[in-house]
Every structure is written in structure tokens, then in C-alpha cells.
């Protein structure tokens with residue numbers, strides 16, 4: 001039997017590798033043979049099943065679960081998809097056999113030849129021409145094998161990669177994501193001189209000191225005499241650290257087999273690296289033979305920066321920086337896991353544009369290119385090891401059979417990524433309880449890389465301030481804001497508090513994000529956190545046969561929506577019986593990276609320029625960055641008048657250092673009419689930035705210059721009356737459904753998973769029964785009293801219709817019994833005739849906003865086609881709302897239509913769907929838009945919160961029982 005199979009490594013947690021080379025930070029991509037493309041492929045039912053003669057093909061890098069096999073993607077959050085206890089795997093264990101022939105270049109004769117498999121999920125066995133070459137585990141790190149003795153340069157060789165899907169390792173790769181199998185990153189074959197750089201470690205501090213440690217090896221065994229290394233930084237030669245050599249000599253450390261050398265320099269006036277100023281220098285390290293010829297070389301991009309914890313502050317270059325982070329998976333709706341350079345760049349560019357400065361690589365080392373891009377574009381990275389044993393966390397954390405795997409995974413990540421300035425914190429993994437295996441891994445990191453802090457949520461949760469635990473950061477997940485503030489004020493805090501996950505972005509969510517940041521920015525000890533998460537992991541699926549579309553699907557989606565006949569699949573859509581549904585769709589972007597409205601909220605929260613306040617003498621403007629001035633920005637003032645239009649004027653940004661403020665004169669004379677007036681500063685990039693062309697909006701800070709005057713009382717016109725039918729329902733030529741009371745919204749994911757929707761249904765709010773009690777006509781007014789029976793009591797609703805100049809004024813009140821504490825909304829709902837396809841309004845916008853997610857939607861005059869008001873969340877739910885609307889029109893192309901003026905800024909939504917339409921279906925593609933508009937005007941609308949995972953909205957955003965009053969005027973255009 002094959003010796004690799006005989007080992008049964010898929011059920012041996014002690015075996016993390018065999019024949020695998022040590023991890024290192026030497027980039028071998030340049031000059032390598034890329035073995036990507038179609039490989040011969042067959043899927044076996046189990047790893048020890050015989051390989052047949054029947055081959056199909058599979059694309060590498062890629063997962064077979066997305067490439068037309070019968071082993072389809074499956075989504076589970078916590079639970080394992082099978083019941084076998086660790087380290088066991090199920091007997092049905094899909095195993096992919098990949099084979100291809102490779103012509104080994106003849107000029108590689110005499111060289112060391114290495115195969116690099118970028119990532120394979122979850123156990124990789126390598127054979128070359130039928131002979132065993134190695135084994136590796138860890139689905140998110142590369143494995144290298146020395147093939148020198150196995151291949152003949154100038155000849156054709158057959159490389160076989162056997163990838164076993166389920167293994168002991170699956171139990172520590174139980175992250176909340178799709179399960180796949182395959183080779184998910186590129187495969188390379190490269191050659192080096194036998195005398196080679198085995199590793200290079202770069203340390204570069206903010207005062208310009210650079211130290212480069214090189215490890216040198218020779219495959220022949222003992223190193224040849226006279227080798228030496230040299231280095232060059234942006235053309236400047238580094239010096240050999242002779243003191244290092246002398247000490248090594250004296251201590252008798254010098255070995256014939258382990259070559260070590262250190263290079264040094266100091267860069268005067270160094271340009272430091274930070275997320276705001278990602279300054280990089282080019283370093284080339286060369287390994288020379290005694291005669292000076294170059295045996296090997298390695299290139300690195302160096303960022304000079306310091307990270308340290310002082311007291312309870314995390315400092316970058318001595319500054320307490322705010323961490324505006326997001327959790328990011330390697331995800332793609334067509335490939336599942338494989339992400340290209342362009343994809344990763346687009347991810348990071350988008351994050352930059354929306355004010356993020358940090359990424360947690362949840363929950364495993366991401367594709368190596370991501371870190372290059374983070375260095376280049378400027379992100380702080382929490383680099384997380386590939387360890388999550390969620391379902392069996394407690395059993396595994398102390399299981400000595402898994403000790404090796406924990407240390408292996410953490411140490412290999414550190415060895416790979418240690419030279420990236422972007423990586424500022426190491427993370428031991430996620431949701432794996434806390435045990436001796438963690439302490440072992442922490443010990444390894446602390447010793448090996450004392451230059452960075454370490455975090456692990458599983459340890460931190462045992463005590464945010466406890467110095468003995470394996471976490472230098474208090475990094476809770478979804479901690480209530482009050483608890484964070486209380487901890488910071490307690491006097492007990494010893495560590496920076498940076499939430500590793502907060503503000504769960506499932507569906508229509510992220511309520512109270514701005515409140516979080518108001519607290520973070522005003523409470524010493526709080527420094528930010530990482531939103532959960534970047535992606536909605538919807539897989540593009542054909543509806544007719546239920547299969548993933550795969551690599552060929554580019555162009556089959558746009559603007560967050562799948563093309564007709566397709567949809568974004570979530571858990572359960574591939575026929576799995578064990579799954580966790582739409583919990584996989586919890587990101588700030590749609591599966592095609594279209595931003596969700598929360599991103600505009602975040603952009604404003606992160607604004608580098610703030611309008612602090614408005615005083616009579618002018619406006620105070622502040623620079624809210626840590627390192628940059630304002631010279632990279634340009635701006636324009638916009639004055640939005642409730643009763644007029646918008647005026648603009650050029651703005652001069654003052655020369656402010658980080659943290660400084662200055663008063664600037666008011667750019668406009670306010671008109672005498674006394675109406676509400678708002679001033680917005682439209683801040684854009686002054687030049688092309690690597691992540692944004694010139695003119696890209698950076699933020700839209702705003703101040704109110706004048707409040708709305710008190711409303712005048714409504715004057716009824718004589719000789720006109722309002723018509724209602726026998727049920728007291730308004731008759732109006734533009735309305736197909738008269739205004740009635742609405743107490744219900746299509747539950748958001750937060751409403752469902754937080755238990756609110758259950759309560760609302762139990763109260764009967766989804767199917768209210770309206771009963772007219774009384775219809776009275778008097779002095780031109782019509783008063784309609786109705787009752788809505790809910791199981792928790794009766795809601796009394798009154799509407800008074802008054803004819804006014806070209807329209808109807810409606811005064812409403814609703815009285816909610818005390819038992820109806822915390823309903824979704826109280827307001828009016830009506831429907832219009834077809835054809836009113838444009839909405840124009842004065843209020844917050846233009847994007848979707850809700851009471852607890854309205855910080856980033858400036859007040860102004862907005863116009864959006866009705867079809868574009870709705871946000872296509874994967875699982876249909878309440879969406880499309882606009883907060884703080886003062887008045888709006890709905891019009892047809894011929895300018896006919898209606899206008900509504902509200903008594904106060906109100907939550908309004910205009911969509912093509914009734915709440916019941918949205919509630920009835922599970923996917924966006926099942927919705928059938930109505931021809932007219934469904935209009936909601938809310939006296940009160942509940943906040944969104946984040947209760948699908950974490951805290952609900954705060955009490956101030958709840959809808960209270962008691963009497964609600966609102967009024968509005970409907971006119972025909």
C-alpha cells in the first residue's frame with residue numbers, strides 16, 4: 001500500500017506534515033513555473049478508495065465543490081456537518097485526486113527544485129511519479145516540498161495532489177463559512193541554487209532602524225566557505241552586523257549547517273509607515289558565494305513603524321490610533337474560496353473608500369497577496385491563525401494530540417507574515433475555548449516575535465484585564481457598548497479594548513454603529529473594533545438545477561442582484577439538511593461586492609474631516625486623522641434649504657495637523673425666509689490616491705444652520721370635501737390602497753433571530769384585523785375611528801381628513817396598549833397607482849437609513865428612481881427606508897403625481913413591496929414587484945440593532961406604547 005495512505009494522516013492530529021519544508025518569508029513567485037489551469041481529476045468516495053482510469057478535469061486553484069461534481073457546498077456555523085467525534089472523520093469522505101504532467105526545465109539541472117501548493121483543503125498528500133513526496137495540513141497556508149531527488153530536469157514528471165476533505169484537521173477548521181474541498185491557491189514549481197536563503201526576517205522601526213536577519217542553507221548539507229549576504233534598501237547598501245557575527249563566534253553558535261547573518265542600516269529622516277501613510281521601501285537581500293557571485297536573492301517591501309502597548313493604549317508610531325476594522329474571509333461567489341489579485345485589490349480599495357483602516361483575517365491566514373496589498377494601500381491587520389474548533393472547542397483546547405497542530409498553525413503563520421508592516425497583531429485563532437494548546441502557541445509567538453502584541457478572544461473573555469492570559473488585547477466579540485464603557489471607566493482596565501467582532505451586518509442591520517463610535521472616541525481605553533463581517537457569502541447558483549455557476553459566471557450579477565434564473569445561495573440551498581440558513585449572509589457588501597447602505601454610515605463615522613459645531617461666528621472644522629494633514633483633500637460647501645434648492649460654494653480647507661481644529665467663516669448668507677437650512681462639506685480626494693481617483697467622495701460632514709420654524713396650523717378650504725367609503729377608507733384618484741395603520745415590518749434578520757418577530761407574530765401584528773368604529777363628517781372634516789385587534793390588546797386609530805388647498809391634510813393618532821411595548825413601527829401605509837417611478841425628497845439620504853443608522857445620510861434634496869430605493873438583501877426583509885424625511889414627491893415622467901408634506905422629519909419608505917410580500921419569500925429573486933408604490937409614513941420606527949448576533953438596539957430607538965400622533969398633507973402635482 002502507498003505509505004502516505006497507510007499512515008491514514010486524515011485521522012492523526014499529531015501528524016501535521018511529513019516531508020514539508022519549514023515556512024519562510026522568501027517570496028518565490030517571480031521566476032516560478034505556475035501550475036495553475038486544468039488538472040486531471042477524479043473524486044473518490046474515500047481517501048483509501050482505489051483510483052480509477054476515469055478522469056475528468058478540475059481547475060486549479062479552485063474547489064471541486066463549485067466545479068460540477070456531486071459534492072456540493074454546505075454551510076454550517078458552529079456544528080460540524082457530521083457527528084464523528086474528533087479526531088474521527090466520516091467514512092464517506094470525498095477525496096479529490098489531481099494529476100498533471102510537468103516538464104521540468106533542463107536548465108534546472110543541479111538546482112534545488114521545490115513544489116509549492118498554495119493551499120489545499122483539508123489534507124494534502126503529494127506524490128511525484130508515484131513516489132511519496134509529502135503531507136501537509138492547514139487549509140490556508142502554503143506547503144513546500146523539496147523535489148530535487150524526485151524529478152529529473154529536462155524530463156516530464158507527473159505530480160499528483162490527493163486532497164482529503166474531512167480529517168482531524170476539519171475539527172479545528174470549523175469556521176462559520178461554507179465547507180469546500182480542493183486546491184484553493186496557486187501551485188508553483190521553482191528552482192534555487194543549492195545554496196539558498198531559507199528565510200529573511202525584517203525589522204524596521206519608526207526611527208529608521210532596519211535589521212535584516214538571514215538564514216542560509218545548502219541542500220548539500222554543510223555550507224560552503226566564504227558565503228556572505230548583502231542588502232540594498234532603495235539603492236542604499238546595508239552594512240554587515242559584525243558584532244552579531246563576533247558574538248555568534250564567541251558563543252560557539254556558528255554551525256557548518258545553519259548560516260545566519262544580520263544586516264543593518266539606519267535611514268535618516270525615514271518616511272514612516274501607517275495605514276494613513278503606507279510608505280514602503282524596496283529591500284533586496286542577496287546571498288553571495290565566496291567569489292561574490294549571487295546564489296540567491298529575495299525582495300521585500302519594508303515599512304518602518306512601531307507597534308506597542310503602553311498602559312491601556314495600542315500605539316502605532318507612538319499614536320493611539322482608532323481601529324476601524326472589518327473581518328474579512330477569502331471569499332468569491334463564483335470560486336468559493338479562491339480570490340485573485342484583482343479581487344483582493346478591489347476589496348481593499350472599497351474598504352479604503354468607506355473609511356476602514358483595519359482588517360482581521362477571519363479566521364485564518366488569508367491569501368498572501370492580501371498582505372502585500374494591505375502594506376501598499378494602508379491597513380492594520382490582525383493576522384489570525386487557522387484554528388477554530390467551535391463545535392468541540394472544550395475537548396480540543398487541552399487535547400495533547402492537537403498540541404502540535406496549534407503550535408504548527410500559529411508559528412507557520414508568523415513565519416510567513418512577519419515582515420509585513422500591516423500586520424500589527426497576531427491572533428491565535430477563533431472560538432476554540434482556551435487551553436494549554438493555546439498557551440503553547442502563545443509561548444512560541446511571544447518568544448519568536450516580541451515586536452507585536454498577541455490576541456485571542458477565547459482567552460480575553462476569561463478576564464479583560466487579566467495579565468496572565470494569552471491575550472494582550474481585551475478583544476471581546478459583540479460586547480454590549482455599556483459593558484465596554486463601564487470597563488474603561490472602572491479603573492481596572494489594563495489592556496486596550498478593541499472588539500474582535502462587533503456590529504453584526506446580517507441583512508438590514510448595524511443599528512447604533514454611530515453610538516458605538518461616539519463612545520469609542522470619547523472614552524479613553526476604547527480603541528475600536530472589527531465589524532462582522534465584510535462579505536455576504538452568497539454563492540451564485542442556477543435556479544433550475546440548483547448547481548453553483550462556478551468560474552464562468554462573471555457578468556451574471558450586477559448591483560448586488562443575480563441575473564434572472566440565478567440567485568445568491570445560502571445555507572440549505574444545495575439540498576443540505578444540516579445547515580444554518582442565511583446566517584452566512586452577514587456582510588457589509590453583497591456577494592458581488594456591491595456596498596450595502598451601512599457602508600455610507602461607516603464612511604461618515606470614519607470621516608477625516610469633521611464639522612465640530614456651528615457658532616455665530618462660523619464653523620469649527622477638525623482634522624480627525626492620526627498622521628496626515630488635509631492637503632490630500634479638497635472640498636465644496638453645499639447649502640440645502642428646505643424650501644429652496646441647493647447652493648454650492650468652493651471651500652478652503654485650513655492647514656491643520658492631526659487633532660487640530662480651526663474656525664472657518666460661514667460661506668453663505670442665509671435667506672431671510674426662515675426655513676430649515678443645512679450646510680454640508682463635500683470632501684473629496686484632491687489627487688489620485690492609490691485607492692481612489694481624484695474627486696472620490698471621502699465624507700460629507702454636515703451641520704444644521706437653522707431649524708425648521710414651527711408649523712402653521714392647517715386651513716381647511718370651503719366647498720370641498722374629502723371622500724371616504726363605507727369603511728372609512730379614503731378615496732383618492734392616485735391611491736389604490738387607502739392609508740391605514742401599520743404596526744408591522746417584514747422582520748429583519750435581527751428581528752427574527754433576536755426574537756422580536758416571534759413576539760410580534762404572537763401579538764397578531766402581522767395579520768391585523770381592522771374594524772371601523774365610527775365615520776363622521778363635520779365642517780368639511782371627516783373623522784374615522786378604527787380599531788386594530790391584536791392578541792395583546794386593541795389599538796385605537798383615528799384619522800381626521802381635512803380638505804386643504806390642492807389636497808388633503810391627514811391628522812392621525814394611534815393608541816397602543818401597554819402590552820404592545822416594542823413594536824416594529826407605528827404609521828400609515830398606502831399604495832399608489834402605477835407610473836409614479838421617481839421619488840424626490842428633502843430629508844436624509846440618498847441611501848437607505850433607519851433611526852439607529854442615520855448618521856451617514858445627510859439632510860438634503862435627493863432624487864432616486866423608486867426601483868432603486870429598495871435594498872436587495874439576500875433574504876427579503878424590511879428595507880428601503882429613508883430617515884428624517886420632511887417632504888417628498890412621487891412622480892411620473894410627465895410630472896404628474898403626488899406630494900406628501902410631513903409634520904416632522906419621519907421615517908418613510910417607498911418600495912414595490914408590501915411587508916407581507918417580503919415576509920412570504922426566502923430569496924430576492926422570488927419577489928414580484930408591484931406596479932404601484934407601497935408607501936409607509938412612520939410616526940415611529942424601531943431601530944435595527946444587531947440582535948442576530950449581539951446587542952439589540954438601545955432603548956431610545958424602541959417604539960413605546962401609548963399615544964402616537966402624526967400628520968401629513970397629500971397633494972396632487
Ligand code: GAL
Nearest residue numbers: 077176430431501532586949
Ligand atoms: C462569531 C464568530 C464568527 C461568526 C459570527 C456570527 O461568533 O466568530 O465566525 O460566526 O459570530 O456571524
Ligand code: MG
Nearest residue numbers: 175176390431
Ligand atoms: Mg464559530
